[in-house]
Amino acid sequence: MLESGLEHKIFAPSDVLAHATPDVLANHLPPELLSKVLASSLAAGAMTPERVLETVTPMEMSKHVPHEVLWACIAAAAARAGVTTAGKS
Amino acid sequence: MSITLFFVDAFTSALERGIATPDALIRHITPDVLAAHLPRTLWARLLTACLGAARVDASTIVDTVGVRNLCEHLPKPLLWGCLADLAATALGGARPSTPAASPASPTKATTSFAAAASAPETLLPPPPMAKPAGTAPGAAHAESTGTHSVITSATNPSAAGAADSGSIFDAARTRTPTRPPARGLGTSRSLSAAGASSRRPQVPATPPTPPPGPTPAAGVPAPARPPARRDDLDFEVETDIHTDWKDKEPIPVTDEMVDWPSAEETANGDALDRLKR
Numbered sequence: 001m002l003e004s005g006l007e008h009k010i011f012a013p014s015d016v017l018a019h020a021t022p023d024v025l026a027n028h029l030p031p032e033l034l035s036k037v038l039a040s041s042l043a044a045g046a047m048t049p050e051r052v053l054e055t056v057t058p059m060e061m062s063k064h065v066p067h068e069v070l071w072a073c074i075a076a077a078a079a080r081a082g083v084t085t086a087g088k089s
Numbered sequence: 090m091s092i093t094l095f096f097v098d099a100f101t102s103a104l105e106r107g108i109a110t111p112d113a114l115i116r117h118i119t120p121d122v123l124a125a126h127l128p129r130t131l132w133a134r135l136l137t138a139c140l141g142a143a144r145v146d147a148s149t150i151v152d153t154v155g156v157r158n159l160c161e162h163l164p165k166p167l168l169w170g171c172l173a174d175l176a177a178t179a180l181g182g183a184r185p186s187t188p189a190a191s192p193a194s195p196t197k198a199t200t201s202f203a204a205a206a207s208a209p210e211t212l213l214p215p216p217p218m219a220k221p222a223g224t225a226p227g228a229a230h231a232e233s234t235g236t237h238s239v240i241t242s243a244t245n246p247s248a249a250g251a252a253d254s255g256s257i258f259d260a261a262r263t264r265t266p267t268r269p270p271a272r273g274l275g276t277s278r279s280l281s282a283a284g285a286s287s288r289r290p291q292v293p294a295t296p297p298t299p300p301p302g303p304t305p306a307a308g309v310p311a312p313a314r315p316p317a318r319r320d321d322l323d324f325e326v327e328t329d330i331h332t333d334w335k336d337k338e339p340i341p342v343t344d345e346m347v348d349w350p351s352a353e354e355t356a357n358g359d360a361l362d363r364l365k366r
Contacts, residue, residue: 022136
């Protein structure tokens with residue numbers, strides 16, 4: 001779902017990192033991934049949400065980040081798109 | 090004993106003085122090391138800072154995590170290896186035993202305090218017999234040529250061993266381009282070697298003048314000196330007049346001492362009234 005939402009631009013990498021905050025990533029990603037994120041940012045000279053998600057792929061996210069967090073990201077994107085209000089009326 | 094505080098002081102001082110750079114630290118403190126040893130709270134801080142920063146580099150990491158946190162959490166052998174590497178880099182530029190390497194690496198000379206402190210010391214003495222008797226300050230250099238050979242042999246054993254074959258002169262000649270500016274700066278050693286007059290070191294600062302005559306032998310300099318010294322004397326006499334004039338007490342001026350008709354410019358006020366009478 002996360003990969004599909006990014007692919008179809010339902011949400012952007014910045015939306016993902018708005019939920020999977022640095023605090024969440026630091027507390028749940030394994031050291032190897034943290035090292036990769038920092039190393040790629042050092043090599044590129046900047047750390048952007050896009051670059052973080054290139055290193056920490058949606059598959060890795062789903063493996064390590066709590067699913068509640070990822071679901072909140074997807075639900076927020078759905079709310080922005082207006083698809084969650086139809087059933088409530 | 091707190092080895093952590095020692096490392097904190099050492100790295101902080103090295104960073105402040107430019108001996109260490111964040112890049113040099115991150116060569117040892119790699120992202121892998123940080124990932125393995127930094128607590129997750131510091132990683133959260135680091136990721137937040139990196140995502141908010143326009144540019145991510147080694148200084149971003151060092152500034153965000155902080156030297157104290159790095160020294161507290163990273164393995165001490167790793168920190169020591171980093172410190173030893175910094176010291177080796179800093180001290181490596183000061184080694185006089187490798188003359189070919191020091192001019193080829195200017196960065197070492199700029200980062201090394203030891204190099205800055207010791208290089209003038211070893212370069213001060215002039216090369217022995219590079220210009221045997223023709224130079225003007227030959228008397229001052231005659232004393233130091235002896236010490237030069239001692240210093241050279243002490244700092245460069247290979248040069249000392251080659252002294253008989255004459256290659257020591259070649260080694261000394263390679264240093265001569267850096268020596269004249271050191272003497273031109275008026276170091277205490279050059280001043281004391283110049284002689285009794287404190288103005289003598291200013292003379293070499295002027296464009297080099299040709300020697301007054303052909304290279305004199307040991308007994309000839311006495312007659313050859315006066316023309317060269319006359320310039321110095323003129324210069325000093327001129328300044329002495331000024332100082333004498335300033336130091337003397339003012340002479341009281343009486344009416345008898347003033348030739349009023351010839352000094353019309355000063356005839357004003359009371360003096361003008363006296364003139365009218």
